[in-house]
Amino acid sequence: MWKAKSITTDWCLPYHPLVLLCCFFGAVLLRFIRGTGMNLSTTPIRSLRKTSPDGHDILLAVNVDQGRSIATFALPGLLVGTMVEVLFEGRSVEVMAGGSFSDGFEGLGAHVYQL
Numbered sequence: 001m002w003k004a005k006s007i008t009t010d011w012c013l014p015y016h017p018l019v020l021l022c023c024f025f026g027a028v029l030l031r032f033i034r035g036t037g038m039n040l041s042t043t044p045i046r047s048l049r050k051t052s053p054d055g056h057d058i059l060l061a062v063n064v065d066q067g068r069s070i071a072t073f074a075l076p077g078l079l080v081g082t083m084v085e086v087l088f089e090g091r092s093v094e095v096m097a098g099g100s101f102s103d104g105f106e107g108l109g110a111h112v113y114q115l
Contacts (some may be wrong), residue, residue, distance in 0.1 A: 045071040045105060049115075057115040058087075063105035074100040078115065087112040 044065040052058050063069050078099035083092040093101045103111060
């Protein structure tokens with residue numbers, strides 16, 4: 001548990017102003033596929049959608065389990081074929097039908113998406 005807390009805390013520190021913002025923007029529908037490894041939760045992916053101070057919509061997502069998972073996020077307003085940037089990772093994921101996109105998570109992994 002302490003290892004997970006340490007990893008999460010280290011990862012979150014640069015984003016604390018964003019996480020503490022009080023404005024909430026829209027709902028996130030989340031589906032996931034449980035992967036391999038030690039999963040302790042029936043819902044391993046947790047997410048939070050916020051609007052950054054510069055006006056971008058941001059989705060923070062964390063795998064709270066040690067096992068790998070694949071998550072599909074469905075968000076209103078995303079256009080099919082557009083790309084969602086995965087911040088700090090140098091990659092993007094494509095928005096599919098229904099305004100959804102999928103991504104893989106390592107155990108205790110986290111991603112920050114700019115919508």
